[in-house]
Amino acid sequence: MSAGSSGNRGGDSGSDAVSDGGERFLDVLRELQSEGCNLLVVGDAPRRLFTAASGSLLGGTDERRYRLLAVTDASPQSVVERLPDPDETPGEFAETTEIVNHASPPRSVVSADRSSDPQSELPPLGDVSERRVVDPQLAGLQAELAESMAAFNRHAGGLRPAQLRVGVDSLGALFEHYDEDVVRRCLQVVTGYVRDYRAMGHYVLAEPLESDRVQRLADTFDAVVEIRAVDSAERGHDAEERWHVSDRDLTTEWFPI
Template sequence: MVIAMTTDRSTPRGADDGPPDREVTAFRNVLNELKATGCTLLVVGDAPQEVFTRASSQLLGDPEMLRYRVLAVTDATTQSVTERLPDAETVPRPLAETTRLLNHAGTPRSVTTESAAQSDLAEIRETCVADPHLRGLQSGLTEAIRDVAHHSGGLDPADLRVGIDSLTPLVEHHGESVVRRCLDMVGGHVRDNNGMAHYVLPSDYDTERVQSLVPAVDAAIELRTANADEHDAQQRWHVPDRGLRTDWTPL
């Protein structure tokens, strides 16, 4: 897929206005660098939940590749958890060996046993975070990352995939500054293991809420739907520190 580029200081180009090759190359170099050294991503935008679930599934890694996944949920449904994790029959190793779930819902509930239909989740290790403060979630995530790193036998770049869905209740309850400190701490552990983390926040990119958290991540992925059909979802990436922004491309 060819990724068209703009800079944040210019008006986005149309689909027929090809950008200079150097801009495309610059963005690809940034993506390769983030993947090699570890990164954190903020997934935002005005789109249906199904679109965020699809984007999260992609960021958690190719199901046919060996990936170690740590997924924390605060308000995600059991169905959305199932949809973003790979099918148990496609992965090279059992999900029970490679996947950790953390449940930080306001009222703790098991996302692995909520419905008999979610049998693929039944064997996955789930931790219910009882501490209502962010320290509990932060500790749970860092412990899960350490556990994965210890039992993996060695992580290559991008082997570790971490996700939080979503930040909305955390920001509403604790405020942006507290959540940002939590993301800074978790991000440090992710980068130490050359992993990739993404945090879902369904809000427009230009809102104060999103902009307050952008400094805590390496890039933001903005989502939208081209029309009422979520299957026509689009994405564009923002890398503010490099002054880079992609044009809209299919998700």
């Protein structure tokens, strides 16, 4: 059992390394997945680790999923890295994946996915939809995300719990350009839609768990996922995560992303 389920590039949050309270955590995770949930992903860690965590939460290729990724400051390469290989994804990739681009200044994250590294072995994103949004008060971003979720629900004939995965990378860029109250109102709307469709939403904020902003936002989410870098030679992996579910008084052990 994992948050993201199996598969490369969009893969698997390993939970077999969770020791104390591991079974309790799996029960809570199943409940969050069945009801729909919103997760705040934080930590004092390199951006590449946030990409890995985001890819895990967007889910693998073991079953048909719908993926909606809102990009504010993520690089084109990181977008490609966190999505599964189009050739291995059940269903048409272009019908199950959408990018909402709210980057400032405006730039494509789909057509440029190979431009920075022509020798990259990562597959291109192909015909995946990229919808660019520029708006003064985040109403446009809210509307695009809501419309995309509704469209996926219609296409699926009704989404199953956790079949829709939603990601926003990152909240940091939104806080740089908008007042905190504006961002919080946007989050209230988007997280509400995520719960309505019983989806799994995650929102990247590259700040330490102890930061004032993370502490102010934590209650908005069902859980906070904290990530950190570790010594790969010592542990056999270079990144770990732990989950904080405050309303269950639950904090997991650290385990590999």
